[in-house]
Amino acid sequence: MAILEVDGLRKEYGDFPAVEGSTFAIERGEVFGVVGPNGAGKTTTLKMLAGLVEPTAGTAVVAGRQPGEPAMQRRLGFLPEESPLYEDMTATDYLEFFADLYDVPGEVATERIADTLDRLDLEHRDRRIGNMSKGMKRKVAIARALVNDPDVLIFDEPASGLDPLTTNYIIEFTRELSEQGKTIVFSAHNLYHVESICDRVAVMNDGRIIARGSVDEIRDEHGGTEYHVYATKDGSDALDDDQSRAIEVTREETNDGQQVRHVVADMASVEAIREAVEAEGGRVTDIQTKTPSLEDIFLEIASGADPDAERNRTRNRDAEAEP
Numbered sequence: 302m303a304i305l306e307v308d309g310l311r312k313e314y315g316d317f318p319a320v321e322g323s324t325f326a327i328e329r330g331e332v333f334g335v336v337g338p339n340g341a342g343k344t345t346t347l348k349m350l351a352g353l354v355e356p357t358a359g360t361a362v363v364a365g366r367q368p369g370e371p372a373m374q375r376r377l378g379f380l381p382e383e384s385p386l387y388e389d390m391t392a393t394d395y396l397e398f399f400a401d402l403y404d405v406p407g408e409v410a411t412e413r414i415a416d417t418l419d420r421l422d423l424e425h426r427d428r429r430i431g432n433m434s435k436g437m438k439r440k441v442a443i444a445r446a447l448v449n450d451p452d453v454l455i456f457d458e459p460a461s462g463l464d465p466l467t468t469n470y471i472i473e474f475t476r477e478l479s480e481q482g483k484t485i486v487f488s489a490h491n492l493y494h495v496e497s498i499c500d501r502v503a504v505m506n507d508g509r510i511i512a513r514g515s516v517d518e519i520r521d522e523h524g525g526t527e528y529h530v531y532a533t534k535d536g537s538d539a540l541d542d543d544q545s546r547a548i549e550v551t552r553e554e555t556n557d558g559q560q561v562r563h564v565v566a567d568m569a570s571v572e573a574i575r576e577a578v579e580a581e582g583g584r585v586t587d588i589q590t591k592t593p594s595l596e597d598i599f600l601e602i603a604s605g606a607d608p609d610a611e612r613n614r615t616r617n618r619d620a621e622a623e624p
C-alpha cells in the first residue's frame with residue numbers, strides 16, 4: 302500500500318511554475334530518489350511533501366494525512382538542503398530540545414538520541430554546534446530529522462558538499478534506515494548514490510517529471526543495454542546500408558583501423574551482424590555489453606536531445622578498451 306500519494310502537485314511562484322503537476326506514489330519501505338538539474342523543482346516538491354510549502358494545486362497525502370497536519374508531522378522527518386542549527390547549543394542539548402517539541406518522553410529521547418549519534422559516529426557531541434565541522438553539523442541535522450522516530454523520511458541532498466568519507470557514511474546510514482523499514486524520499490546530485498540505494502527514481506526537469514521507475518525500467522525505456530560487436534573489416538564492409546540502418550545504432554572503425562565496431566541494441570541484431578560478417582568470410586572478434594549508468598541516462602533525457610545520438614556522443618567520448 303502506498304504510504305505517500307502525490308496527485309497533480311503544482312507550485313507557482315508568481316507566474317513561474319516551479320513544479321508543474323507531479324503525480325506519483327511511494328510504497329511503504331521504498332527508497333525513492335528525486336534527481337534533476339539545478340532548478341528542476343526537487344526542493345519545492347520535497348517541501349510540499351513535508352508541508353513547508355503550500356501547493357498551488359494538487360494534493361500530497363503522507364500516511365493518510367495532509368502535509369502540515371500535526372498527526373502527519375509526527376510520522377515525518379524532514380532534512381532540509383540547508384539546516385540552520387542553534388550554534389550555541391551542544392548536539393545533545395539541541396536534539397533533546399527538539400525531542401521535547403515532539404513530546405518524546407525524556408528517557409526515550411535520551412536513549413534514541415545517543416543511539417542515533419552512535420550510529421552516525423558523531424564524536425564530540427558535547428561540543429558547541431557552532432564549533433563543529435560541516436560533516437558533524439550535517440549528522441546533527443540528520444539526527445534531528447529522526448528524533449521523533451518517523452516512518453517517512455524526506456532528505457533533501459543529505460550528503461551534498463561533504464567529503465567522500467562522510468558522504469559514504471551518510472549514504473550507508475540512509476540504506477540502514479531503509480532496511481529498518483523507513484520510507485525514504487531523497488534528492489541528490491550524485492547519481493551513483495541514487496542508483497546504489499534507490500528502489501525507484503523520478504527524473505525532474507523544468508518542473509516536470511520526465512522519467513519515473515526503477516533504474517532498470519528507465520534504462521530499458523531510454524535505450525537499455527547496448528552490444529558492441531567487433532568484427533574484421535572485410536566481413537563488415539559487406540553489410541549493405543539498408544541492412545545496417547535496420548539494426549545498427551552506430552558503426553565505426555576502431556582506432557587501429559583493423560576492425561569495425563558495430564553497436565546494436567539487442568541479441569538478435571548481434572546474431573544478424575555475425576551471420577552477415579561470416580557470410581563474407583570475416584569473423585567477429587569480440588562482443589561487449591555496455592549498460593548505461595543513471596548518469597548517462599540522466600544526461601540523455603535532461604538534455605532533451607535525441608536519446609540515441611546523445612548516448613552515443615557520451616559513450617564515444619569515453620575511451621573504450623578495444624580488443
Ligand SMILES: Nc1ncnc2c1ncn2[C@@H]1O[C@H](COP(=O)(O)OP(=O)(O)OP(=O)(O)O)[C@@H](O)[C@H]1O
Nearest residue numbers: 314317318319337338339340341342343344345346
Ligand atoms: N521561494 C521562491 N520564490 C521564487 N522562485 C522560487 C522559490 N523557490 C524556488 N523557486 C524557483 O523554482 C525553481 C525550482 O527550484 P527548486 O529549489 O525546487 O529546484 P531544485 O531542483 O531543488 O534545484 P537545486 O538542485 O539547485 O537545489 C527554480 O527556478 C527556483 O528559482
